[in-house]
Amino acid sequence: MSSAPALRRPDETGVPDPFPFMHPLLKKNYGNWDWHDRLRPGVLHHVAKSGDEVWTVRAGTQRQMDVFTVRKLCDIADAFAEGHVRFTTRSNIEFMLSDVAKVEPLIAELNRHGFPVGGTGNSVSMISHTQGWLHCDIPGTDASGVVKSLMDMMHQEFVREEMPNRVRITTSCCQINCGGQGDISINVQYTKPPKINHDLVSKVCERPAVVARCPVAAIRPALVDGKPSLEVDEQKCVCCGACYPPCPPMQINGADSTKIAVWVGGKHANARSKPSFHKLVVANLPNNPPRWPEVEEVVKKILYAYKDNAKDWERMGEWIERIGWPRFFELTGFAFTKHHLDTWAGARKTMNMSAHVHF
Amino acid sequence: MQDDSVRKEGEGAPKKHPTPLLDELESGPWPSFVSGLKRLRDNADARYAPMMNDLLGQLEHSYENRLGYWKGGTVSVFGYGGGVIPRFSEVADKYPASKEFHTLRIQPPAGMHYTTDLLRKMCDVWEKHGSGLIAFHGQSGDIMFQGCSTESVQPAFDEFNEMGLDLGGAGPALRTSMSCVGHARCEMSCYDEVKAHRTVINEFLDEMHRPALPYKFKFKFSGCGNDCVNAIHRADFAVIGTWRDAMKVNQDEVKAYVEKVGRKYMIDSVITRCPTRALSLNDDDTLDVDNKSCVRCMHCLNVMTKALSPGDDRGASILIGGKRALKVGDLMGTMIIPFFKLDTDEDFEKLVAFARNLLEFFADNALEHERIGETLDRIGLPAFLEAIGVDPDPNMVNHPRTSCYVRTDDFTDEAEKYFERKAREAGLTVASE
Numbered sequence: 001m002s003s004a005p006a007l008r009r010p011d012e013t014g015v016p017d018p019f020p021f022m023h024p025l026l027k028k029n030y031g032n033w034d035w036h037d038r039l040r041p042g043v044l045h046h047v048a049k050s051g052d053e054v055w056t057v058r059a060g061t062q063r064q065m066d067v068f069t070v071r072k073l074c075d076i077a078d079a080f081a082e083g084h085v086r087f088t089t090r091s092n093i094e095f096m097l098s099d100v101a102k103v104e105p106l107i108a109e110l111n112r113h114g115f116p117v118g119g120t121g122n123s124v125s126m127i128s129h130t131q132g133w134l135h136c137d138i139p140g141t142d143a144s145g146v147v148k149s150l151m152d153m154m155h156q157e158f159v160r161e162e163m164p165n166r167v168r169i170t171t172s173c174c175q176i177n178c179g180g181q182g183d184i185s186i187n188v189q190y191t192k193p194p195k196i197n198h199d200l201v202s203k204v205c206e207r208p209a210v211v212a213r214c215p216v217a218a219i220r221p222a223l224v225d226g227k228p229s230l231e232v233d234e235q236k237c238v239c240c241g242a243c244y245p246p247c248p249p250m251q252i253n254g255a256d257s258t259k260i261a262v263w264v265g266g267k268h269a270n271a272r273s274k275p276s277f278h279k280l281v282v283a284n285l286p287n288n289p290p291r292w293p294e295v296e297e298v299v300k301k302i303l304y305a306y307k308d309n310a311k312d313w314e315r316m317g318e319w320i321e322r323i324g325w326p327r328f329f330e331l332t333g334f335a336f337t338k339h340h341l342d343t344w345a346g347a348r349k350t351m352n353m354s355a356h357v358h359f
Numbered sequence: 360m361q362d363d364s365v366r367k368e369g370e371g372a373p374k375k376h377p378t379p380l381l382d383e384l385e386s387g388p389w390p391s392f393v394s395g396l397k398r399l400r401d402n403a404d405a406r407y408a409p410m411m412n413d414l415l416g417q418l419e420h421s422y423e424n425r426l427g428y429w430k431g432g433t434v435s436v437f438g439y440g441g442g443v444i445p446r447f448s449e450v451a452d453k454y455p456a457s458k459e460f461h462t463l464r465i466q467p468p469a470g471m472h473y474t475t476d477l478l479r480k481m482c483d484v485w486e487k488h489g490s491g492l493i494a495f496h497g498q499s500g501d502i503m504f505q506g507c508s509t510e511s512v513q514p515a516f517d518e519f520n521e522m523g524l525d526l527g528g529a530g531p532a533l534r535t536s537m538s539c540v541g542h543a544r545c546e547m548s549c550y551d552e553v554k555a556h557r558t559v560i561n562e563f564l565d566e567m568h569r570p571a572l573p574y575k576f577k578f579k580f581s582g583c584g585n586d587c588v589n590a591i592h593r594a595d596f597a598v599i600g601t602w603r604d605a606m607k608v609n610q611d612e613v614k615a616y617v618e619k620v621g622r623k624y625m626i627d628s629v630i631t632r633c634p635t636r637a638l639s640l641n642d643d644d645t646l647d648v649d650n651k652s653c654v655r656c657m658h659c660l661n662v663m664t665k666a667l668s669p670g671d672d673r674g675a676s677i678l679i680g681g682k683r684a685l686k687v688g689d690l691m692g693t694m695i696i697p698f699f700k701l702d703t704d705e706d707f708e709k710l711v712a713f714a715r716n717l718l719e720f721f722a723d724n725a726l727e728h729e730r731i732g733e734t735l736d737r738i739g740l741p742a743f744l745e746a747i748g749v750d751p752d753p754n755m756v757n758h759p760r761t762s763c764y765v766r767t768d769d770f771t772d773e774a775e776k777y778f779e780r781k782a783r784e785a786g787l788t789v790a791s792e
Contacts, residue, residue: 007437008513008517010438010439010568015536017468017553018468018471021472021473021477022468022470033542033548034668035546036546046546054544056544061390062395063494064396065392066396066398067493068399070478070481070482083475087467087471087495088587089587114388128498132427133422133428135429135446135462135505144392178683180498180683181689209727209728213686214686215688242685253426258425269586270586270591270656270657271657273634289425290384290422291384313628313632346688
């Protein structure tokens with residue numbers, strides 16, 4: 001019997017040291033920056049206490065990149081940015097330049113290859129992006145397609161800085177919401193309880209763990225056709241899909257029952273108001289690939305109502321806080337329904353416990 | 360319907376799956392991921408071309424039926440228990456070349472800095488062992504090398520690891536972390552984010568690579584209250600830069616700013632936007648700052664980048680317990696340490712010690728599949744603070760309790776402790792000692 005080849009033990013090196021990869025001006029002035037401004041949309045200008053200046057050109061990417069796209073971006077970085085780049089939290093790529101004269105030629109080169117320059121200041125930046133049908137095991141939709149469709153629609157708002165404040169948009173392909181909070185959030189919302197394949201439950205699911213996973217205690221063990229399985233109290237079920245990852249035979253997705261909901265007013269920054277969660281605006285939008293036109297229409301209405309009505313530096317949620325929800329629903333033309341009334345723990349704290357009324 | 364005959368071997372290159380729905384995502388001004396997938400499919404000499412053809416076929420199938428077709432499983436590399444996201448196709452009979460399409464989560468350099476040399480080497484490895492498809496980056500901050508057969512996972516990882524790269528987290532484990540650009544290119548930065556990020560995470564790699572926690576645990580590091588890596592929402596342990604002394608004001612630049620934008624704009628967009636009314640514009644267009652009322656929200660600094668900057672006594676606030684919906688609903692991180700000095704090596708060692716304290720508390724006390732924010736809610740903030748050895752502080756609350764249902768017979772003892780603590784902080788001698 002031949003012995004198996006020796007397996008290589010990993011070098012447990014953890015987070016790589018960024019300094020060998022950092023642009024020399026960033027490394028030299030690490031921790032010693034003085035101020036910044038923006039030369040034009042998509043271009044940041046930072047001045048160090050040493051007097052050094054660096055210009056950063058930010059470009060949008062498709063996030064899921066083929067090696068040819070990555071190498072193209074590398075060619076551009078070699079030609080203009082001394083072979084260094086970085087990525088932002090929202091999958092934009094940044095080229096650092098030590099010479100302002102290279103800014104416009106770099107922008108022209110990026111545009112020539114189809115990379116929009118923008119995403120800085122009070123613009124719509126790239127949508128925070130989840131996996132979807134391309135790679136997730138529980139997705140209700142395809143983030144890549146939703147993001148591409150919406151960024152096509154909002155391209156001009158990425159390359160300009162004409163919004164009252166920055167607009168951070170997120171997508172999520174299930175109700176776990178990997179995309180997080182956003183000024184506008186486009187999230188899958190299931191509308192039907194899981195469909196259970198009772199032949200498989202006892203084979204692939206750890207039933208007590210699935211029972212424990214349900215946030216509303218709607219799942220209980222049951223014998224179905226003589227087989228140990230699980231059943232769902234459909235009166236209690238909130239169709240959240242939490243049981244699906246630990247128990248794939250509890251299929252939550254359906255071609256027609258998986259819908260999209262749009263939320264507004266989430267905010268990460270502490271600037272002015274405290275960070276906030278997004279709030280429901282519209283549910284039950286069709287999950288309509290390849291371009292999700294109904295979602296696009298809703299996002300457009302919200303985005304331009306905000307652009308036309310908010311004051312400088314008001315984020316989406318702060319704008320609504322000022323004008324009030326009645327006016328928001330009036331300006332955007334969406335319905336306010338019983339489903340906008342929170343029923344979860346702490347719901348009363350979301351109610352108006354005052355005589356303050358908007359007319 | 361797919362033509363099964365295209366799958367037969369010995370008939371030359373397999374026919375391309377038609378992708379009429381995905382094709383519609385190739386038009387428009389934003390870069391198209393579909394065009395990228397097709398470039399990989401059409402690179403006829405590449406070993407991954409058939410895999411990417413079938414991947415496109417499966418994705419088109421998803422677009423047609425509005426359903427996903429991947430399932431998980433167990434794939435890992437020798438010596439580690441996590442970091443690979445296994446994906447097996449449920450429609451492999453139709454799309455066999457992409458029947459295994461696993462992701463390697465790789466931790467990027469802190470702050471996501473790259474040389475083109477590093478990126479090119481990554482591309483080369485991924486063309487050799489994987490699909491040629493890379494996502495920069497996932498929501499936890501990993502580089503996601505997407506699309507690898509089970510047998511190629513180990514050789515791909517070995518090559519990445521030889522380059523100095525390591526797997527990230529997955530499952531019930533310490534997760535890959537993120538830090539903002541911070542010190543590298545931002546004047547708002549209040550601590551060395553790279554140092555904090557690397558010092559903390561690299562201390563606990565065992566928790567990342569061999570998942571044994573009750574559930575996931577995420578650290579994120581932002582250099583100021585703008586929180587560019589979304590730490591308060593997304594991290595169990597959020598480190599947010601701040602300062603204790605007065606913000607710095609360059610009055611000449613304040614005047615220059617007022618001259619540029621006008622007094623009305625200055626009042627409407629800066630002065631009155633201060634959440635704690637800590638700003639006042641003087642008659643000579645200089646600025647008064649009430650630093651005791653200022654909460655370091657960052658708005659005025661963001662708007663007047665040349666005139667205003669953080670003070671000198673810098674460090675971080677630590678908020679615990681942020682997460683998204685599953686399963687009690689969204690939780691925001693809660694202020695636990697209002698100020699943590701982060702300057703000397705010793706300060707960073709203390710940060711690691713505090714992080715260890717939290718991770719040990721989490722490992723010992725959280726229920727299975729419970730995030731630390733849920734544990735905190737379940738046992739209440741007083742018990743949580745006692746367990747981690749932190750004293751109550753009014754910065755932890757919006758306001759004191761409004762419910763009278765609490766037993767207060769030791770209130771006087773607790774008040775005594777508070778005054779002793781305050782005395783110690785002020786450098787006074789405490790009578791009982």
